[in-house]
Amino acid sequence: MRIRGLVKASHKVRDQLTIGIPINEVPQFKQYVMGSIQTTEKICAAAKIKPNQLPLPSRKAYKYLKSVDLKHLPIVQHSTVQSQKRVSIRQIRSQHQQIQQQIAQVAHHSGVDSTSGQHLFQQIRQTIQDIEEGCDRKGATPANLTGQSRQIYCWLKFLLSEDNLPAHITTLQQFHHLVQLTVAQKKSSLSGKIKQPININTLTIELANMSPLYRCQLGKAPGVIKINQGFMGAEDAVLQALIDSIVLGKSPQTTSIFYEYSVSEEFAELLLAMELMVEDLTDTAQGSIHNLDQVFEAVNQTYFKNTMSKPKLSWSRTYSQRKFGHYEPSRDRVVMGLNLDAKRVPRYVVEFVMYHELLHKLHGHRLQNGRWLVHTPEFRVDERKFKQYSQAEQHLRDLARTS
Numbered sequence: 508m509r510i511r512g513l514v515k516a517s518h519k520v521r522d523q524l525t526i527g528i529p530i531n532e533v534p535q536f537k538q539y540v541m542g543s544i545q546t547t548e549k550i551c552a553a554a555k556i557k558p559n560q561l562p563l564p565s566r567k568a569y570k571y572l573k574s575v576d577l578k579h580l581p582i583v584q585h586s587t588v589q590s591q592k593r594v595s596i597r598q599i600r601s602q603h604q605q606i607q608q609q610i611a612q613v614a615h616h617s618g619v620d621s622t623s624g625q626h627l628f629q630q631i632r633q634t635i636q637d638i639e640e641g642c643d644r645k646g647a648t649p650a651n652l653t654g655q656s657r658q659i660y661c662w663l664k665f666l667l668s669e670d671n672l673p674a675h676i677t678t679l680q681q682f683h684h685l686v687q688l689t690v691a692q693k694k695s696s697l698s699g700k701i702k703q704p705i706n707i708n709t710l711t712i713e714l715a716n717m718s719p720l721y722r723c724q725l726g727k728a729p730g731v732i733k734i735n736q737g738f739m740g741a742e743d744a745v746l747q748a749l750i751d752s753i754v755l756g757k758s759p760q761t762t763s764i765f766y767e768y769s770v771s772e773e774f775a776e777l778l779l780a781m782e783l784m785v786e787d788l789t790d791t792a793q794g795s796i797h798n799l800d801q802v803f804e805a806v807n808q809t810y811f812k813n814t815m816s817k818p819k820l821s822w823s824r825t826y827s828q829r830k831f832g833h834y835e836p837s838r839d840r841v842v843m844g845l846n847l848d849a850k851r852v853p854r855y856v857v858e859f860v861m862y863h864e865l866l867h868k869l870h871g872h873r874l875q876n877g878r879w880l881v882h883t884p885e886f887r888v889d890e891r892k893f894k895q896y897s898q899a900e901q902h903l904r905d906l907a908r909t910s
């Protein structure tokens with residue numbers, strides 16, 4: 508059973524939370540969120556099911572709406588007219604499509620270091636510039652982009668930052684390879700039943716910034732499989748579970764493998780990194796409860812003997828259910844979620860998140876065979892040196908569930 512409009516409602520709410528809610532629209536916004544939740548619950552009750560028995564997209568949308576903290580909304584004052592402006596870019600979809608095709612070309616034929624690889628870089632840079640100029644002409648900035656324009660802009664900026672494009676391409680190649688093996692093996696062994704015929708030669712595979720975990724259209728040639736950008740750098744087992752689900756049909760076992768991954772920190776980290784490409788941050792380290800300068804000083808003293816050079820520190824207005832902090836190496840910046848800036852969040856929990864992010868600064872990211880090694884065993888050993896490690900972890904888990 509699918510609930511019409513629920514996923515759309517959750518996107519609308521997410522968009523609104525990212526740009527902030529104009530102070531005079533707060534009551535309507537609250538009503539909209541609560542109304543969507545109540546409608547869902549009513550429909551579920553009528554069908555004699557619980558909301559957590561809904562299919563994945565609806566269930567996630569429902570969970571997201573439930574997670575919105577209506578008491579601590581990111582409110583913007585009237586005067587910030589700028590942030591109420593909504594901008595979308597025409598023809599962004601076709602440009603996005605072209606770039607996806609170029610990426611596929613580079614992944615399967617020429618490689619990142621080739622001339623087409625260079626051309627791809629230029630094309631992405633040019634598209635970003637076009638979008639920024641488009642915003643500028645409308646007296647806005649990319650932070651005003653909404654919906655698909657925003658997703659695509661963030662995605663393009665993300666691909667150009669760090670070593671993301673090579674990692675993106677490696678994941679694509681790996682995914683393609685696994686699909687090929689899956690299709691070939693099943694043909695010969697006849698053990699698994701292929702749900703839909705796949706012509707590997709005409710199959711298009713894309714990683715994209717989108718809400719669903721994957722989307723596919725098979726059967727009709729040429730087939731298309733789109734997977735969520737968050738799977739970039741995932742291990743083979745995770746990619747294989749996705750493929751099995753797509754090619755052979757859903758099973759609870761494979762679904763749980765990739766679903767587990769989709770709630771992991773690695774996955775959330777990529778999504779947040781993308782969102783932060785346009786995010787406007789608060790311009791002060793002083794929150795309403797916690798002060799990031801002080802938090803940093805305390806952590807630096809206790810755990811790094813004051814040897815850590817101070818990164819830029821900001822609070823992020825983006826509300827993320829399961830991601831509380833993020834370290835951006837390219838800007839040497841730690842961004843902390845405003846949902847931590849609350850009375851019910853003790854200081855040591857904020858310090859723990861800061862400590863975790865500073866460990867990212869210390870350990871760095873390593874790219875090995877196209878996989879990001881982010882939370883290495885050495886990282887985890889260091890993380891456990893935090894004095895109230897278990898309590899802090901538990902507190903964050905509870906917060907992720909209820910915030």
Ligand SMILES: [Zn+2]
Pocket residue numbers: 772863867882
């Ligand atoms: Zn981390």
